Amino acid sequence: MTITLENVGIAVRDLEATIAFFTDLGLTVVGRDTVSGEWTDTAVGLDGNHAKIAMLQTPDGHGRLELFEYLHPDAIETEPTRPNEIGMHRVAFSVDDLDEALEIAARHGCFPLRGVATYQDVYRLTYVRGPSGILVMLAQALRSDPTGVSAR
Known part of the structure; x- marks a missing residue:
């Protein structure tokens, strides 16, 4: 089996502000979409999944970030991640x-x-x-x- 890292996905509060931050650092937007429907419900595991997404790429072409802002269900606000928490780190x-x-x-x-x-x-x-x-x-x-x- 071959495995390749495709991207890192991050849910964000404000898609446009987050895109501006990462593009100012040098990433480029390589795609944008709004996704919903049965296929996204199945893939993501959320009923009524509806989100705006953007794919950003590093200048070397190897690293990608997928940013998504949930329209439905409502995004869940949590405390900011701390460096020593288990799970998505940085x-x-x-x-x-x-x-x-x-x-x-x-x-x-x-x-x-x-x-x-x-x-x-x-x-x-x-x-x-x-x-x-x-x-x-x-x-x-x-x-x-x-x-x-x-x-x-």
């Missing part, structure tokens, strides 16, 4: 200029949870609280060959 991006990425995030009212850290001499990284409470990790490699260590 979405992570490598950036070539962390300071620029943080300036972009700040324009959207999104700031680091605590600050910017340095992992050994390999990465500068931080978690920001993005739109709809999404945890977004931004990491900048400090050398051209980070020796296969992944930013976590």
